[in-house]
Amino acid sequence: NAGVTQTPKFQVLKTGQSMTLQCAQDMNHEYMSWYRQDPGMGLRLIHYSVGAGITDQGEVPNGYNVSRSTTEDFPLRLLSAAPSQTSVYFCASRTQGALRNSPLHFGNGTRLTVT
Amino acid sequence: GENVEQHPSTLSVQEGDSAVIKCTYSDSASNYFPWYKQELGKRPQLIIDIRSNVGEKKDQRIAVTLNKTAKHFSLHITETQPEDSAVYFCAAGGNKLVFGAGTILRVKS
Numbered sequence: 001n002a003g004v005t006q007t008p009k010f011q012v013l014k015t016g017q018s019m020t021l022q023c024a025q026d027m028n029h030e031y032m033s034w035y036r037q038d039p040g041m042g043l044r045l046i047h048y049s050v051g052a053g054i055t056d057q058g059e060v061p062n063g064y065n066v067s068r069s070t071t072e073d074f075p076l077r078l079l080s081a082a083p084s085q086t087s088v089y090f091c092a093s094r095t096q097g098a099l100r101n102s103p104l105h106f107g108n109g110t111r112l113t114v115t
Numbered sequence: 116g117e118n119v120e121q122h123p124s125t126l127s128v129q130e131g132d133s134a135v136i137k138c139t140y141s142d143s144a145s146n147y148f149p150w151y152k153q154e155l156g157k158r159p160q161l162i163i164d165i166r167s168n169v170g171e172k173k174d175q176r177i178a179v180t181l182n183k184t185a186k187h188f189s190l191h192i193t194e195t196q197p198e199d200s201a202v203y204f205c206a207a208g209g210n211k212l213v214f215g216a217g218t219i220l221r222v223k224s
Contacts, residue, residue, distance in 0.1 A: 031210075033212075035214075040124075040216060040217075041216055042121075042204055042214040042215055042216040042217050043159065043204065043206075043214040044214070045211060045212065045213065045214075048210065048211065050210060056210075058211060059116070059211075059213065090158060090159070101146055101147030101164075101166055101209060103149060103161045103164060104149070104161070104212065106158040106159050106160070107158065108157075108158050109158055
């Protein structure tokens with residue numbers, strides 16, 4: 001099993017450009033989420049999904065869109081990149097049991113720089 | 116929504132000593148409290164977790180305690196080793212898992 005796979009590993013964008021960060025998991029996890037990590041601020045939840053066709057906002061959703069057309073994939077779209085979106089982005093997934101509290105499995109991250 | 120505060124932000128201990136990291140949370144509906152370890156340039160990895168129906172959990176040198184009434188939980192690492200040096204994050208929630216800002220732990224040999 002590959003686990004959670006994120007692409008690309010590194011990306012540089014100019015202000016105003018758009019792009020999609022890819023996330024795929026092969027563990028048949030219902031729950032998937034996106035976090036951004038900035039120095040001194042921990043991990044902040046951007047969007048999450050509890051299953052195909054269902055998405056919801058996290059703590060910092062502005063400037064980002066998501067969709068969940070399949071169980072395996074959960075892409076994150078930046079519509080018009082801004083320097084404030086320079087960060088490391090982590091995708092994470094887990095099973096979605098009745099108690100909703102199983103461990104998150106993280107991908108290796110995408111380091112995004114917006115100039 | 117949930118708010119998680121984590122202290123201290125940095126912690127230096129001598130090899131063999133114990134380390135304690137504390138977190139408080141605000142939402143009484145939170146029912147899951149994991150702890151993650153992150154080494155430089157790597158992804159966060161789960162080291163231990165606790166659910167709201169349990170007060171304490173131990174795994175070898177690592178233990179976590181939860182006080183639901185006071186809304187705080189703590190990570191205890193005993194007999195620290197240099198390889199324990201990393202950033203540690205607490206988190207609280209359910210569907211929305213909110214993380215603390217992290218603690219940089221340095222174990223001096």
